[in-house]
Each structure stands twice: as C-alpha cells, then as structure tokens.
Amino acid sequence: MVNWSHAKEGRKSRIVDRVRNCLAGPIKFRGLCCAASGTDAPAESNSTDDAQSLKILYVEDNAVVREVTAELMAQDEREIVACASAEEALEEFRKGAFDVVITDVSLPVMSGIDLARSLLSLKPRLPIILASGYALDFGLENWGSNVRAIIKPFDPPEIEALISDLISG
Numbered sequence: 733m734v735n736w737s738h739a740k741e742g743r744k745s746r747i748v749d750r751v752r753n754c755l756a757g758p759i760k761f762r763g764l765c766c767a768a769s770g771t772d773a774p775a776e777s778n779s780t781d782d783a784q785s786l787k788i789l790y791v792e793d794n795a796v797v798r799e800v801t802a803e804l805m806a807q808d809e810r811e812i813v814a815c816a817s818a819e820e821a822l823e824e825f826r827k828g829a830f831d832v833v834i835t836d837v838s839l840p841v842m843s844g845i846d847l848a849r850s851l852l853s854l855k856p857r858l859p860i861i862l863a864s865g866y867a868l869d870f871g872l873e874n875w876g877s878n879v880r881a882i883i884k885p886f887d888p889p890e891i892e893a894l895i896s897d898l899i900s901g
Contacts, residue, residue: 786810786899787828791821791835791844792863804888805834805895818842822850830858832895836884837864848879859898861891877901 786809792798793816802814813830815821818839825833833851835844842850848860852875860879862868868881880894 786832786895787830788812788895789821789825789830789833789835790814791816791818791833791839791847793817793836793839801891805891818844818847818850821847825851825854832859832861832898834861834863834891834895837862837868848875852879859895861894861898 788805788810790798790802790805790812792801792814795816798814798816802812806812813824815824818835819842821833821835822842824830833848835847837844839847844862844864848862851858851860857876857878860875862872862879862881863884863886864881865884867883872879872881878898880898882890882894
C-alpha cells in the first residue's frame with residue numbers, strides 16, 4: 733500500500749500512470765520493468781525466445797492487485813502477461829505459448845475455474861495455479877498434479893514455491 737501523503741511527487745505520478753495502464757489492457761512485465769503499450773518503458777527484447785525463459789499468464793480483475801502481484805513475480809528470464817479477465821487471458825493464450833497460468837477464481841463473466849477448464853482442454857498438462865480468498869477444497873486433486881491452489885493474499889515466497897514445484901515436475 734502506498735501512503736500517498738508521504739510519496740514523492742514523481743513516484744505518485746508513476747504509480748497513477750501504471751494504474752491507468754492496467755485498466756487499458758494486458759500488461760507485460762519482464763524483469764522489473766513494465767512494457768505496456770503507451771508507456772515510456774524500455775522496448776521488449778527477444779529474451780523470451782530463450783529456452784530458459786518462463787512465460788506466466790496472470791489473471792486478476794483488481795487492477796492494483798494485478799500490477800503489484802505481477803511486479804512481485806517479475807524476475808530476470810521471466811515474462812509476466814497480466815490480464816483483467818478470463819476472456820482477455822484466453823485471447824493472449826491463443827496468441828502465444830505460456831509455461832504457467834495463475835488465475836483468480838472470482839472473475840467477472842467467465843470464472844477462473846472455467847478459464848482453467850478451457851485452457852486444460854487446449855493444453856492438458858499446463859501448470860495452473862488457482863488463487864482465491866477462500867480454501868478450494870472441492871476435489872482439486874481430480875484436476876491432476878498440474879493444477880494447484882493458493883489462498884489470497886499470498887506472500888511472494890508462497891507463489892514462488894508453487895511456480896517452482898509446478899515447472900520442475
């Protein structure tokens with residue numbers, strides 16, 4: 733949380749610009765920079781073409797949570813594509829290959845559960861993390877070892893451990 737009364741003026745405007753950009757469409761993060769269209773972020777490099785790069789599709793309808801979480805997950809050799817809806821995420825998924833999908837369960841129109849079902853019909857072994865504010869104990873084990881759940885809010889080490897576990901095995 734940013735304390736607006738103590739934030740420096742330049743920081744305030746950067747944060748406001750980033751929140752506005754979150755509302756405009758998918759945001760792509762590489763390392764610690766935002767490479768959304770319409771920003772002054774550095775141009776994207778071709779490093780995601782490397783075999784070692786990890787491409788994560790992150791779906792969260794809350795703009796602030798989406799941007800903050802995407803930035804927390806961003807690292808070298810990792811690209812985060814953050815979407816506001818399941819429909820937008822499906823469109824992004826069809827455009828390119830993703831190694832992991834992390835989705836909020838409670839999304840407008842199409843739920844994260846329905847998104848996961850759609851993605852698994854396209855790529856059955858796709859690692860998926862379902863994020864929810866409540867425990868998901870409705871038979872998640874029936875989805876397979878490539879689908880996991882995490883309770884929100886989660887700490888960076890928790891999500892990193894799940895991502896590592898899913899991509900390693």
